[in-house]
Amino acid sequence: MHDTDLRESRGEERMIHKLTLQTSREGFYEITSTVSQVIRASGVTDGICVVYCPHTTAGITINENADPDVVRDMLFALSKTCPERPEFRHIEGNSSAHVKASIIGSSVTVIIENGRLLLGRWQGIYFCEFDGPRTRSYYVKVISSIHPVDC
Amino acid sequence: MHDTDLRESRGEERMIHKLTLQTSREGFYEITSTVSQVIRASGVTDGICVVYCPHTTAGITINENADPDVVRDMLFALSKTCPERPEFRHIEGNSSAHVKASIIGSSVTVIIENGRLLLGRWQGIYFCEFDGPRTRSYYVKVISSIHPVDC
């Protein structure tokens, strides 16, 4: 389901990783293991990474990945909290998906420690689709906090 | 509408850019082109930038900038989801604006690639006013992922 397009040469910190996935109508897609692989491939041991969604009716969040009912309940709750409304004017008819995207957010930032994502015990990273089915993409950008001086 | 106060000398990565804008009662103000100019002026080609709102009744988000009805609908949806409530105690009477600010978030992080913001095709960056009219400010901080070793 995921595919990696390494825009620049492997092992370079400047590299931006572009990943893609195929979505259904609505859903939370866990991308933790893909992001972990990107961190490993980057060779960065200490720093942060930004997982970024370039779409306006989808977002990125971090939540529980043990019981799949959690993200199912979250999706249901968002549909109740942010319903389509008769007053909406956007002609595509998907304004509720746009609101959900901004409420969830376009990116998450995760700390990298000893070459690994510093996630909590029950945390997973999710791509949140609010207006599929579509072919979607997301980016992973790594920022190192160690700057070797090669003199 | 925007004004730039370069706190430190131009072209320095350590520079923090402070921008200001004048707002109405409520509204989403697109700031994409201003942020893009800041990135160009910084000279940073690869990294991330943080767009930060120092106010507690306003926020920053990323969403569609093609059809202006999208952000209009989003503002309407937030007013329905986060109304003023009789149980609120904050004496200024603007607690709903504070809630909206935290739901939308105080900042966004955007990836920089080849000297440009790596935004999606339909994405724009917005300053979100929930309690104007006011003179507001926001900051742009650039973090480079390339560290030249000048030996």
Add this chain to the structure above:
Amino acid sequence: MHDTDLRESRGEERMIHKLTLQTSREGFYEITSTVSQVIRASGVTDGICVVYCPHTTAGITINENADPDVVRDMLFALSKTCPERPEFRHIEGNSSAHVKASIIGSSVTVIIENGRLLLGRWQGIYFCEFDGPRTRSYYVKVISSIHPVDC
């Protein structure tokens, strides 16, 4: 209420600071002064810091710290906006806390200028508990934008 576990030696930029706090059932706990101390101890003068929550029923936000009624009203508003619902299936019965966590967000990013957090006049950083009482932790990671070349 707070305790610091410095995972690596003091003054090192690569250091991740782990803080802990004891929470009640629900509440916003201001952590601004603790985060400020971490920044000072890091010795980093210019950059950003990420304040990260590794739990899935808690989050981090920035909002007003002058009138304590603001965060009280925000907590009340979130309970109205994201109530428990009979349709929820998650067996632990705390799905509303999970939704609040993702709506508020797992982290905030703050700019560092001249060795200090660049917060707005009324802004404080809050750890947001939605499913306590518990012993909770959060991380502070500092990224410098100045990279001394020691040749």
